[in-house]
Amino acid sequence: MSHNNFINEMYLAIDARDTNKLVSYMTDDAKFIFANIPPVEGKSNISGFLDGFFKSIKAISHNEIESWNAGEVWFVTGKVTYTRHDDSILQVPFGVILKMRDSLIKDYQIFVDASELYK
Secondary structure (H helix, E strand, C coil): CCHHHHHHHHHHHHHCCCHHHHHCCEEEEEEEEECCCCCEECHHHHHHHHHHHHHCCCEEEEEEEEEEEECCEEEEEEEEEEECCCCCEEEEEEEEEEEEECCEEEEEEEEECCCCCCC
16 A cells, blocks of 8 residues: 555545554554653554544644654644534644654654543
């Protein structure tokens, strides 16, 4: 799968809140960091974290996505829109660094200010 197709498919899975599909893009020993939350390591732990996160919001969508890669390090930027369960919305810019191994994500770091999400 090409770099662009991988990124597009990954964000379709995220926006569908499809944990299983999203973790299928990761190595078994992947590390996942969301904003300033401590790292989560291993597919099963990441899956549990994502299930909880996706249940805590009503919807999520990404747009204005741009991506670049330098070998096995991929960079993604864009805007993310979170819809809370009360239908209020938070839209913020994000940046992501993906470190790849064998065409899968081994290190997934999301840089986003989600501090207003649960207020």
